[in-house]
Amino acid sequence: MTANEHPEELIDRARRGALSPEAQATLDRHLRDCVVCARQVALAARFERELAPQPRDHLLYERAVEGALARMHRSPFGRRGSAPQRWSRWAAAAVFLAGVTAAAAVIGRRIASRATRQPEPAVSAIVPRAAPAAVKPAEAPPPERPAPPEPAPARSSASVRGGAHTPPITAAELFEKGERLRREGHADAAIATYRRLQATFPGTPEARLSFAFGGELLLEQGHPADALAAFDRHLGLGGEVGEEALAGRATALEQLHRTSEAAAAWKTLLARYPSSIYGERARARLDQLSGHP
């Protein structure tokens, strides 16, 4: 047995205490060579303890269920017809809802905080048009390798203004600020923060993610062209939420009446993520779009 042939069954039997001495010796030899299986065995009890039911779990779950029901109620996705079979018809009828996208619904659930939404900020940031995508997302390969190690938190060098030192800000802090603004319903301010993040810390994971989040917000704001550019940037950079970005991209293309490209985008989503949670919606949209070649 080599380090690349992992004795999963032996590991399970060892956990049950059902290994013969010979099998135990075989497993021990593998564990000496395979750091992953060794870590798996070493941490099994830890994970088991962490996952054991806790006394206050029922409170957490009741809150989560009520929160989920409230979100479903607020979301247009949750206001569909009484029968699931109506979903595709609802989706067809919902095309005109500029702010309603699969990406918005999923990524945006994070934003739709349990607290009451606050009014829009008095100062509305001007959202510049995004630059065209450098890489066609349809050609963007799925990540074949693990993401490279993340750099140390980047700090803005532009922290000296008028001779006065201001505390430097990191990419993570800017991203969190954008997230907070989103949660609080300040979409324009959140978009502006993401733009600042992208300009100040290009190439960071936070900037990469912010393209997808910004795209979703731009869709909600009724700017499908800008949203499309943002999703393309995220996909072109091999972003982590490609599934959501592809769904958002397809929706943006539909809103731009670029029907054939939208259909291609939905197909790309299905091809790349066969078991996607957007699969049902993608297929429904393809059914609808097939009448509009």
Next chain:
Amino acid sequence: MVRADGGADSASKADPAHLEALAREALGQAPEAVRQFLLAISPTVGRACRGVMGPRHVDLEDTIQESLIDVLRGLSSYRFEGHLVGFVTKVAVRRALLSRRRSVARIRHLQLLDDLHDELPGTDAGAGEIEQAEVMRDLLRRVRPIQAETLVMRVVLGFSVEEIAVATEVSVNTVKTRLRLGKKTLRQLLTWQASQPKREPGP
């Protein structure tokens, strides 16, 4: 080992046929039926999310909510031919991995580690385990998503290969391949991580 049926949680105690009946009723969208179904699956969802994100992650409750919504939305495509708890687990693991990738709460996470250490005075082995578990979670999010999903079910949740195959609706050989490739990547990441100066785990 923690089993695919959810170990000791209440979802596993529920009769699978009863759970499926609740799911079918929930498909009808009646509010009380939906609520009962979500309550029934919430322990399974909670376990999966906790496994991926850690028991005290600041976004845990949010992710559980999102997972419940995902399950409800995916229910109409569920064929009622497999293992409903497995299906629910798969959806929740997927959502939790996504949430973890999105999370940027590194500082809060570091604080979390410090807090946990404070709770375990003198238990160096326990603290080491916590760190190792966090490192494992952190590295898992860097693996390709489909492999990460399989690895979480196997390494963190303790599913057998066969149980993963049922839950993810693929063959046993496919699961083995995903595990092999995922573990290969994970080994590279662990090697890389061991060569780095001590730093906090990512989100």
